[in-house]
Amino acid sequence: MEYISTRGNVKAKGFIDTVLMGLADDGGLMVPFQIPVISPEKLAEWRSLSFQELFLEIFSYYTNDEIPYDALKEMVYTSYSNFRAPEVTPLHKVNNSLYVLELFHGPTFAFKDVALQFMGELYSYIAKVRGEIIHILGATSGDTGAAAIQGVRGKEGIKICILHPHGKVSKVQELQMTTVDDSNVLNLSVEGNFDDCQKVIKELFADLDFKGKYHLRAINSINFVRILAQTVYYFYAYLQIEGSDEKKINISVPSGNFGNIFSGYLAKKMGLPVNKLIIATNENNILERFVNTGEYKPGSFTSTYSPSMDIQVASNFERYLYYLVGEDAEKLSAYMSKLQTEGKITIAGEALQQVQADFAALGVKNQQCLDTIGKYNEEYDYLLDPHTACGIAAYEQFNGAGETAITFATAHPAKFDESIALVGIKQEFPEQIAALFSLPQHQTVVEHDKDVIVRELQAFYE
Numbered sequence: 104m105e106y107i108s109t110r111g112n113v114k115a116k117g118f119i120d121t122v123l124m125g126l127a128d129d130g131g132l133m134v135p136f137q138i139p140v141i142s143p144e145k146l147a148e149w150r151s152l153s154f155q156e157l158f159l160e161i162f163s164y165y166t167n168d169e170i171p172y173d174a175l176k177e178m179v180y181t182s183y184s185n186f187r188a189p190e191v192t193p194l195h196k197v198n199n200s201l202y203v204l205e206l207f208h209g210p211t212f213a214f215k216d217v218a219l220q221f222m223g224e225l226y227s228y229i230a231k232v233r234g235e236i237i238h239i240l241g242a243t244s245g246d247t248g249a250a251a252i253q254g255v256r257g258k259e260g261i262k263i264c265i266l267h268p269h270g271k272v273s274k275v276q277e278l279q280m281t282t283v284d285d286s287n288v289l290n291l292s293v294e295g296n297f298d299d300c301q302k303v304i305k306e307l308f309a310d311l312d313f314k315g316k317y318h319l320r321a322i323n324s325i326n327f328v329r330i331l332a333q334t335v336y337y338f339y340a341y342l343q344i345e346g347s348d349e350k351k352i353n354i355s356v357p358s359g360n361f362g363n364i365f366s367g368y369l370a371k372k373m374g375l376p377v378n379k380l381i382i383a384t385n386e387n388n389i390l391e392r393f394v395n396t397g398e399y400k401p402g403s404f405t406s407t408y409s410p411s412m413d414i415q416v417a418s419n420f421e422r423y424l425y426y427l428v429g430e431d432a433e434k435l436s437a438y439m440s441k442l443q444t445e446g447k448i449t450i451a452g453e454a455l456q457q458v459q460a461d462f463a464a465l466g467v468k469n470q471q472c473l474d475t476i477g478k479y480n481e482e483y484d485y486l487l488d489p490h491t492a493c494g495i496a497a498y499e500q501f502n503g504a505g506e507t508a509i510t511f512a513t514a515h516p517a518k519f520d521e522s523i524a525l526v527g528i529k530q531e532f533p534e535q536i537a538a539l540f541s542l543p544q545h546q547t548v549v550e551h552d553k554d555v556i557v558r559e560l561q562a563f564y565e
């Protein structure tokens with residue numbers, strides 16, 4: 104398997120070089136040259152596999168044996184050994200038409216742990232075996248940062264700097280990132296929003312001299328391995344439902360940067376027979392507007408009760424657009440320059456019909472999010488975090504009669520107590536989260552100014 108850039112100007116790469124490259128050197132995103140297709144017979148065989156076994160099967164189509172099987176196996180089993188559920192991502196049946204896939208049983212209580220625990224192991228392996236210097240640079244609206252730090256903290260040969268928007272992440276998210284007192288971790292709290300943080304890191308990755316000099320590596324979903332690791336639980340969830348091959352299975356995904364839902368799109372392209380992929384967003388509803396009208400236009404940023412999805416510029420949208428335009432890198436590049444110069448992209452006609460065949464989308468309003476939390480707590484005694492609540496509201500909107508839905512629970516409610524409290528629900532924190540409140544914090548508050556951030560990075564990485 105080789106990997107190419109959506110913009111077409113990068114020489115094809117192998118698996119490890121793709122991981123190391125992160126953002127493609129031509130400013131695009133790396134994708135597999137050809138997506139492998141899994142036969143229905145193979146899928147049926149996979150029904151009995153554990154999460155870890157399934158992970159190894161799926162990755163075997165992508166890694167080109169660049170990592171010996173035993174080494175990969177050790178990484179996978181180590182990654183999930185500290186999850187609080189033996190199934191890693193257990194499926195909870197809420198009622199006859201709804202399952203919730205709980206993706207929050209990892210160390211930082213959010214879905215990001217699933218991919219980032221593995222990425223921590225993978226970077227550590229690459230550092231050891233290839234002697235590569237690993238200087239991670241990432242942006243977070245709260246969950247990626249915490250999970251990435253936990254994934255690599257204390258690991259030899261790795262430094263990590265995470266930019267988060269100052270005052271715009273939940274208290275627990277902030278504590279998870281900033282109470283880590285390891286010399287290989289730097290938290291920059293940027294006076295701006297998530298889009299500002301993501302823009303800076305993308306600019307730094309695009310500056311090839313800077314990227315090369317400081318050995319910058321990505322942990323955000325611009326890195327293809329994040330996307331691939333997230334496909335595993337799509338397969339796992341589908342295969343856990345008895346008789347799913349005879350049912351219409353919809354999957355509702357709380358979405359922001361378009362990484363998680365793009366993993367679903369990839370899983371579908373690999374042959375997973377999902378019926379509808381449902382994009383659930385909040386009042387930052389750029390993806391809903393795109394699916395409904397064909398216009399992709401970043402609007403003004405709104406702070407909501409689901410802060411991790413407070414995102415306007417969805418990183419992985421480019422990967423989807425690449426497939427939408429028939430894997431034509433020139434066409435894709437023209438659309439991306441249009442986005443740059445005109446501030447929007449418009450899709451119409453057959454392409455828009457294709458978008459609407461690929462996805463349904465709902466931007467959930469703040470009050471609807473709180474109402475959904477209240478409703479499921481009362482009716483099913485099941486507490487949703489606000490992001491998952493958006494996913495459930497979208498499931499309610501789009502799941503047809505006789506269809507079955509899996510909604511992804513992307514975070515544990517304890518991470519977002521500020522929103523849960525607004526519903527009048529008092530929750531008890533898990534021990535690991537309660538313990539954070541008494542620890543000292545380590546972070547540097549910086550202006551939203553690229554030069555200031557660069558100076559901090561130079562001092563840290565040198």
Ligand SMILES: Cc1ncc(COP(=O)(O)O)c(C=O)c1O
Nearest residue numbers: 246358359360361362363411513
């Ligand atoms: C809890 C939670 N739910 C949903 C999302 C959206 O996922 P994605 O960015 O992959 O679309 C995020 C982060 O982006 C998140 O932290």
Ligand SMILES: N[C@@H](CCOP(=O)(O)O)C(=O)O
Nearest residue numbers: 243244245246247323324360
């Ligand atoms: N919600 C995310 C935003 C970054 O998304 P990523 O999937 O590209 O890492 C977060 O929690 O930081």
